[in-house]
Amino acid sequence: MTTTPSAQVIPSPRDPYARRKTTRGNYELYSWVFMRASGVLLIVLIFGHLFVNLMVGEGVHRIDFAFVGGKWTSPFWQVWDLLMLWLAMFHGTNGVRTIINDYASRDLTRGILKTLLYLAFVITVALGTLVIFTFEPCPANADPALLASICFE
Amino acid sequence: MTAVAENTRADAGTQTDDAPGAVASFEVTLKIRRYNPESEHGENVIWDEFTVQAHGTDRVLDALHKIKWEQDGSLTFRRSCAHGICGSDAMRINGRNRLACKTLLKDVNPDKPITVEPIKGLPVVKDLVVDMEPFFASYREIMPFLITSGNEPSRERIQSQADRDRFDDTTKCILCAACTSSCPVFWTDGQYFGPAAIVNAHRFIFDSRDEGAQQRLEILNDKEGVWRCRTTFNCTEACPRGIQVTKAIQEVKRAMITRAF
Ligand code: HEM
Ligand code: FES
Numbered sequence: 001m002t003t004t005p006s007a008q009v010i011p012s013p014r015d016p017y018a019r020r021k022t023t024r025g026n027y028e029l030y031s032w033v034f035m036r037a038s039g040v041l042l043i044v045l046i047f048g049h050l051f052v053n054l055m056v057g058e059g060v061h062r063i064d065f066a067f068v069g070g071k072w073t074s075p076f077w078q079v080w081d082l083l084m085l086w087l088a089m090f091h092g093t094n095g096v097r098t099i100i101n102d103y104a105s106r107d108l109t110r111g112i113l114k115t116l117l118y119l120a121f122v123i124t125v126a127l128g129t130l131v132i133f134t135f136e137p138c139p140a141n142a143d144p145a146l147l148a149s150i151c152f153e
Numbered sequence: 154m155t156a157v158a159e160n161t162r163a164d165a166g167t168q169t170d171d172a173p174g175a176v177a178s179f180e181v182t183l184k185i186r187r188y189n190p191e192s193e194h195g196e197n198v199i200w201d202e203f204t205v206q207a208h209g210t211d212r213v214l215d216a217l218h219k220i221k222w223e224q225d226g227s228l229t230f231r232r233s234c235a236h237g238i239c240g241s242d243a244m245r246i247n248g249r250n251r252l253a254c255k256t257l258l259k260d261v262n263p264d265k266p267i268t269v270e271p272i273k274g275l276p277v278v279k280d281l282v283v284d285m286e287p288f289f290a291s292y293r294e295i296m297p298f299l300i301t302s303g304n305e306p307s308r309e310r311i312q313s314q315a316d317r318d319r320f321d322d323t324t325k326c327i328l329c330a331a332c333t334s335s336c337p338v339f340w341t342d343g344q345y346f347g348p349a350a351i352v353n354a355h356r357f358i359f360d361s362r363d364e365g366a367q368q369r370l371e372i373l374n375d376k377e378g379v380w381r382c383r384t385t386f387n388c389t390e391a392c393p394r395g396i397q398v399t400k401a402i403q404e405v406k407r408a409m410i411t412r413a414f
Contacts, residue, residue: 005195015227019290019294019377023376023377024371024378025375026413027376028375028376028380028381029409029413032380032406033410062364098383102381103341104344151285
């Protein structure tokens, strides 16, 4: 379809408008379904998270080091927060990938923005996952007044 | 659905003509985006204003004709049928894609200058004329013709009324490009197939007589296919035929999902 510009041939002004190549496949289909499925799960996870942290008992005034440390000793909240982190990150990153494709038109601009995006994704997911599983709720030599009750059992 | 009134002035153009039964006339100014690489302005775009005498029953196309015939013969635009059927004169009028031949002046507030621009996202050739080739290339890609197998029947291919109704809406397309060139995703890089190609694929995918649905779904299951649609509804609003364009795109998406799972 498109003519390859050589030294003699003046590139057709229409070239940038022709579809450059076919990019068929199920990738965008699965990504579209994932946005909806993860969105539904995120409603439950995010609002459950907000409810437990901000509304139950004394609500927001309860949140301190001990509260967070206590929560992450429970496998239930570890899995909850891990799911929330991973789904939000995949969902958000994929959403921003869409936005980059929709707003940046040059391949180079797209490439740079997406590289930064994926870098931010990897750093956030790796750090978050690490913290959820290696969080030390009862550090040695800490002020006992700041620690969760489970540290004294 | 079509031609939505921006201001419903019952008194549009009552300035003159007191004679009973006479069609009132008024002055209207058109602000037109001009581009002619061979003019003294070169590659620069300029805005030209023309004021013409128009009737209350006139359309934007009539005003453009008057300008071209009486004031500036170099003004360039496409039109053929002048009755909303050939799809030649889609243009951006007061910021929205419409057919000049179906848009009454009184519906686009003739009190202020009416802006007229070429449709966006396609290369402008001259003034209001754009190069439609990329648009038609996408249209050709979805194979807009009946695909069947076996012997030709010796009579018509019979279809029930319900089967016909399934795709009735998308048969109305006149390929004017108002939808595709109203889509912000198409504006970005022109790689997206665009609503019009999907509408015309829909017309065959949901036709009980056609056997090429799988191939068409395959073609549109592309990075630049239906999945680039962000459901902004610009296309549905722009369609001069009142086709539920966004709905048709969603139906094609659904067909792809049920096929994949
Ligand atoms: C409350 C639960 C959530 C639901 C139900 C939800 C739902 C959705 C859906 C259905 C889309 C796809 C839109 C489209 O394809 O046109 C989307 C896009 C997006 N979401 Fe979410 N989402 C949720 C939470 C989040 C969170 C926590 C983030 C950030 C980490 C996020 C960031 C994005 C972004 C950046 C997009 C792309 C915007 C676009 O395509 O227009 N969402 N969301
Ligand atoms: S001139 Fe034919 S559609 Fe307007």
